[in-house]
Amino acid sequence: QVQLVESGGGLVKPGGSLRLSCVASGFTFSDYYMSWIRQAPGKGLEWFSYISNRNTIYYTDSVKGRFTISRDNAKNSLYLQMDSLRAEDTAVYYCAREVSGWAFGYWGQGTLVTVSS
Amino acid sequence: EIVMTQSPATLSVSPGERATLSCRASQSVSSNLAWYQQKPGQAPRLLIYGASTRAPDIPARFSGSGSGTEFTLTISSLQSEDSAVYYCQQYNNWPPLTFGGGTKVEIK
Numbered sequence: 001q002v003q004l005v006e007s008g009g010g011l012v013k014p015g016g017s018l019r020l021s022c023v024a025s026g027f028t029f030s031d032y033y034m035s036w037i038r039q040a041p042g043k044g045l046e047w048f049s050y051i052s053n054r055n056t057i058y059y060t061d062s063v064k065g066r067f068t069i070s071r072d073n074a075k076n077s078l079y080l081q082m083d084s085l086r087a088e089d090t091a092v093y094y095c096a097r098e099v100s101g102w103a104f105g106y107w108g109q110g111t112l113v114t115v116s117s
Numbered sequence: 118e119i120v121m122t123q124s125p126a127t128l129s130v131s132p133g134e135r136a137t138l139s140c141r142a143s144q145s146v147s148s149n150l151a152w153y154q155q156k157p158g159q160a161p162r163l164l165i166y167g168a169s170t171r172a173p174d175i176p177a178r179f180s181g182s183g184s185g186t187e188f189t190l191t192i193s194s195l196q197s198e199d200s201a202v203y204y205c206q207q208y209n210n211w212p213p214l215t216f217g218g219g220t221k222v223e224i225k
Binding site for chain 1: 149151153160161162163166167170172204206208211212213214215216217218219
């Protein structure tokens with residue numbers, strides 16, 4: 001079955017960096033677009049980045065210039081390099097895969113990123 | 118950017134009763150609308166896509182309707198395990214993909 005497992009979250013100071021990973025299994029990873037979605041504590045869901053199966057990339061303005069999405073199809077892995085972190089980046093970060101159009105049928109368990117001094 | 122607005126913010130329903138959740142888009146999203154259920158400490162779970170198609174293994178008491186700018190998620194006979202926050206998401210005009218702010222369903 002499809003599984004997505006994130007790792008790499010933690011506590012980081014403002015201005016610091018962190019790299020998240022998402023390891024996929026149960027499907028042909030190289031065939032699919034992958035996304036990152038985050039959820040600040042007690043708040044709603046925010047989609048902010050995707051990478052296509054051909055490495056087309058998109059970021060929303062909230063992370064553009066600070067976050068970098070990438071993938072390694074040989075390792076069935078998705079990454080998110082987060083630099084210049086701010087307090088407002090504090091959130092649970094999910095990797096997700098669509099199942100129909102851009103409805104997300106598969107989600108990881110999430111990894112918490114806390115930006116605080 | 119399409120803004121998704123959900124109402125009400127909180128819905129309190131007795132077990133066995135019907136729950137009706139609304140989602141409005143700031144412009145037409147055709148039928149490119151999904152609904153998710155999220156319980157505390159868990160990732161969201163896809164319930165409905167294409168506005169009205171149930172995802173695999175989703176109970177038949179969950180149904181979606183609507184098109185254009187007005188959408189509804191109905192839980193026909195609320196069960197205790199349905200207590201959760203429900204989000205809608207449009208995927209018609211993107212990027213960006215956008216979610217509504219959520220409706221919390223409580224068991225009365």
